[in-house]
Structure formats: C-alpha cells, structure tokens
Amino acid sequence: MDIEISKEKKLAELFSALSEPNRIRIIKILKTSDTELTCSQVSKVLQIAPSTVSYHFKALRKAGLTNTRRQAQTKYLSLNAKTFQKYLPHFLDSL
Amino acid sequence: MDIEISKEKKLAELFSALSEPNRIRIIKILKTSDTELTCSQVSKVLQIAPSTVSYHFKALRKAGLTNTRRQAQTKYLSLNAKTFQKYLPHFLDSL
DNA sequence: TACATATTTCGATAAATATAGAAATAAGAG
C-alpha cells in the first residue's frame, strides 16, 4: 500500500523529475529503444559526467518513473510503465 | 511560426512550470470549474500571497499553458487547451 | 591480493526557484 499523498503533490513530484531536458532524453531513449540503459552509456550519449547521470537516474528512480536491475557492477535502468500509466497516461506515446 | 526548440526542451519547460503543487491546483481548478480565475481568487483559495500567485500565473503563461484576458484592473486566467493538446494530450482528462 | 570497470557519494559552486512584503502601476468610482 502506498503512503497517502495528494495527487497534485505526486504530479508535481513527477513533473519535477521530468523538468530537465536530459531526463526527458533518457526517458525517450528508454522508450524508443525499448531496452535498458546504463549510467556509462548515457554518459557517453548525452556527453555529461557519470556522476551527473547517476544523479538523474536517482531522481527518476525516486519519482517512481524507472526501475533498476543490477548485474555485477552494472546497473540497468528501465521504464516503470505503471507509473506512467497511472499518472501520465498516453505521455509515452506522445514522446 | 514558433521559434525552433527541441521537443525535449519544450517538454522540460512545460514540466518545470507544472512542478509545483499550487500550479497543478490552479490548472485543476481552471479545468474542473471550466471558468476563468483571478489572482485574488486564487490567493484566497490557496492561501498564498497575491504576489506569489502573480509569479505562478506568469510562469504558467510563459510556458504557454494559460491565456490571459484583462478587464479593468482584473486579469482573468484560462487554460490554453492547444498547448495541452499538442504536448500533453489527455493530461487534462486525467487530472 | 592487486587491478579494472561501473556506479555512487561527497564537497563545492553557480544558477534557478518559491516565497513574502513593500512599493509601483493600472483602472474604476465618488
């Protein structure tokens, strides 16, 4: 069971997580490639420091927009379709 | 004709404008009451200073999410359905 | 164990944000 939180607050939280172009790009890549992404891959593609990517990954994860799977040293990021479906239906389609 | 801007950047801008609970509330009231709102009305309803409301109004307007109509000293805010339709289809329905 | 790779955390910093109150501006009413 989730903690009760006003829908407005939750939406603001989601939008906050998505209010940075690079994060939108990460979501877009995840969606269009329909695969997982690692920190270092994104770092190369978007030309930003790994630590910055890690920061963005964390923000997306915290908002519930993505999931993480660990394999050895590597962490794979994927979309959390449920959150999009629940709070931002059709958004992924419109990307 | 609009200035060229990457879609990711525009989306980030829209999300940024929506990343504050009171702004979501303003959008929600505008949508559900299907009417216009003034600064002072919102100030009373949400219990925040008029100058703060004015700041939020400006942010929403700048992102293209709302329109303004002036009548005497009063400014009426309404939704800009086009922007929602173009960039956030179905979002208003899901509010 | 020592080294390599991937990620995270920490420390610092510059920029942006939300907020309020005070002053300024806009417009109508007496």
Added chain:
DNA sequence: CTCTTATTTCTATATTTATCGAAATATGTA
C-alpha cells in the same frame, strides 16, 4: 483628484537544483 481594488515589480532570502571532479564503494578478473 483622491480613494479603493487588483495586479505586478522589486528586494531580499532561504531552498533546491544541476553540474563537475575526486574519493569511496561494489564487483569481477588476473
């Protein structure tokens, strides 16, 4: 012209944010 009402702008402030590089942590390999 003065007063009232509505909004905006200005000033200040406290908080959050995005960013990087360096150090720390995690995990696998020689």
